[in-house]
Amino acid sequence: MNLSTQTKAFALLLSVGLFAGCSTTGETMDEGGAGTGSDVSAIDQEGGSTVYGGGDEGGVSSSGLTDEEKQAAEEQAKQAALREITTFYFDFDTSEIKPEAREVLVAHAKYLASHPQQDVRLEGHADERGTKEYNLALGERRANAVKRFLIVNGASRGQIETVSYGEEKPAVMGSNESAWAQNRRVELVFK
Amino acid sequence: MRQRTRTTSRHAFLAVVIAMTALVNSAHAELLIRITEGADSAVPIAVVPFSESGTMPAGDKVSRIVQDDLTMSGEFRPLPPEKMLSLPSRREDVYFRDWRMLGQRYVLVGELKRSADRVSARYELFDVNRQERILGETASASVNSLRTLGHHISDKVYEAITGVKGAFSTRLAYITRDTFKGKPRYRLQVSDVDGKRARIRLESQEPILSPAWSPDGKKLAYVSFETGKPVIFVHELATGKRTKVADFPGLNSAPAWSDDGRSLLMTLSKDGNAEIYRMDLASGKLTKLTDHWAIDTEAVYDHTGQGIFFTSDRSGGPQIYHMDSLNAEPRRITFGSRYNARPRPDNEGRFVYYVHQRNSAFHIARTNLKTGEETILTRTSSDESPSISPNGRMLIYATKQGDNSVLTVISADGGAAYSLPASEGDVREPAWGPIVN
Known part of the structure; x- marks a missing residue:
């Protein structure tokens, strides 16, 4: 049992590392010597994965700090830009969060985590196809999927309220795939 | 082996177009009926214009209302009065040979008499081949309710010929949506089954859906978003009194009445997931009927009043399930495609009707509960919200015409009958009311 827990922890560490590795700008991180201040920051920006680059002490210099400050500002701007996106789309009759939505939702989750007074309402919607009551439940399931994702990534339960409008409030009128695709969505409404 | 058949319309296509003219500054939204095409293989009947003594109010004649009702049913083809050779109003003036020559199976004659503020109708129905009277009755109504009198006569004629109770005196509830300022x-409206005498019962800027008639026809339960989220209300039609019956966190939706009118089935997600509950209305006590990670919703009692049909996506997509009693194991009913939802059973336990996806289209289909045979009933392709007439003969549902949602009535075996578009915006979520004596 201990072993299994350790194995899992190791696998998790490994996967976090791989995730961080994948997400950097492409510079090699395995080589200790390559660690400049900017590299560390590049890893840092993939929140939660700082452990991986932690062995590198090269960044602790005054000029490095300035760089980090600059990076932090850039990072802040990038996060704010990500958070401009507040609508997330779904495939027909599913509530699976699409891969391309993840980075943005992580940015929202981090923002909520660092602003505990901020509340958000998740409004779930479905396209017009199928039945109204099932779509009401589907809209709720989509909102709940986003809610779980935000909580896993740092937001707290008390900040999040969900409501489903089913197919009652389409973003786009029309009975075609383009309209339907834009109507299967969850909208984040910050209050 | 399960069969699927697409029903070709047994009756020739019959279209009655009803346009809604909303009267500004009025609580009424009148519906106008226009018959555009007749039925070919329906039963020929001559509804002879009734004779009149005394002043009758302006508006549709009683015999005309009967003629339109029988046409709408899709089961009758009334003879246009201008083709009649005589206009008898009593048995002694009925010459069966003339009516036989005109190809008529039945003849309805009658006379109206006004006394003070009431109108009485004495009417008789004859079988032309047997040269026999099969119905004779006197009925009366207030001078302002001649439509009620007409629908009553239609019900009696329909029952005398088919052996099935008529549903022309029943009412429809539906939701209209348009844009104002x-x-x-959104407006919850109640009208006659021909769309006439529509009255607005609730108006809101937020969605209203899922109207459901109480068994006595006196109340509607529905879902309103007026507080910003779905909440179930019960609305007394005579008084306008409304009661908020379910306002839990999450969904409060899909209300359906028990036979005794004392409890509602409903979908709640207060514990995190859409489940079906029964609520005793007097005490508010809840009983949880499903417990599954999937979506369970759209519950309705079966014809025994003991079991329920509902929609669940526990198999991966929405399908219809049945429970013999409120604590029985759910049994899956539909297998024909990956999307079957919103069951509505008939009153005899023969069929369950539902929304069925075939390729990219959504139709209304029904499954024979004995054989499992599934039949697609509609040729339209964005169909929702089936509701069965209380005599099981007709089905109303919402579909798209162009960009707008309209109501369409078909016979329960799939013949197209008539549609009810709104002049502007959408009309949807029809609920066919019960037969009330």
């Missing part, structure tokens, strides 16, 4: 406007 730049904002969406």
Whole structure:
């Protein structure tokens, strides 16, 4: 049992590392010597994965700090830009969060985590196809999927309220795939 | 082996177009009926214009209302009065040979008499081949309720010929949606089954859906978003009194009445997931009927009043399930495609009707509960919200015409009958009311 827990922890560490590795700008991180201040920051920006680059002490210099400050500002701007996106789309009759939505939702989750007074309402919607009551439940399931994702990534339960409008409030009128695709969505409404 | 058949319309296509003219500054939204095409293989019947003594109010004649009702049913083809050779109003003036020559199976004659503020109708129905009277009755109504009188006569004629109770005196509830001063406007309305005498019962800028009639026809339960989220209300039609019956966190939706009118089935997600509950209305006590990670919703009692049909996506997509009693194991009913939802059973336990996806289209289909045979009933392709007439003979549902949602009535075996578009915006979520004595 201990072993299994350790194995899992190791696998998790490994996967976090791989995730961080994948997400950097492409510079090699395995080589200790390559660690400049900017590299560390590049890893840092993939929140939660700082452990991986932690062995590198090269960044602790005054000029490095300035760089980090600059990076932090850039990072802040990038996060704010990500958070401009507040609508997330779904495939027909599913509530699976699409891969391309993840980075943005992580940015929202981090923002909520660092602003505990901020509340958000998740409004779930479905396209017009199928039945109204099932779509009401589907809209709720989509909102709940986003809610779980935000909580896993740092937001707290008390900040999040969900409501489903089913197919009652389409973003786009029309009975075609383009309209339907834009109507299967969850909208984040910050209050 | 399960069979699927697409029903070709047994009756020739019959279209009756009803346009809604909303009267400004009025609580009424009148519906106008226009018959555009007749039925070919329906039963020929001559509804002879009734004779009149005394002043009758302006508006549709009683015999005309009967003629339109029988046409709408899709089961009758009334003879246009201008083709009649005589206009008898009593048995002694009925010459069966003339009516036989005109190809008529039945003849309805009658006379109206006004006394003070009431109108009485004495009417007789004859079988032309047997040269026999099969119905004779006197009925009366207030001078302002001649439509009620007409629908009553239609019900009696329909029952005398088919052996099935008529449903022309029943009412429809539905939701209209249009835009007013730049904002969406949802209205819960109640009308006669021909769309006439529509009255607005609730108006809101937020969605209203899922109207459901109480068994006595006196109340409607529905879902309203007026507080910003779905909440179930019960609305007394005579008084306008409304009661908020379910306002839990999450969904409060899909209300359906028990036979005794004392409890509602409903979908709640207060514990995190959409489940079906029964609520005793007097005490508010809840009983949880499903417990599954999947979506369970759209519950309705079966014809025994003991079991329920509902929609669940526990198999991966929405399908219809049945429970013999409120604590029985759910049994899956539909297998024909990956999307079957919103069951509505008939009153005899023969069929369950539902929304069925075939390729990219959504139709109304029914499954024979004995054989499992599934039949697609509609040729339209964005169909929703089936509701069965209380005599099981007709089905109303919402579909798209162009960009707008309209109501369409078909016979329960799939013949197209008539549609009820709104002049502007959508009309949807029809609920066919019960037969009330």
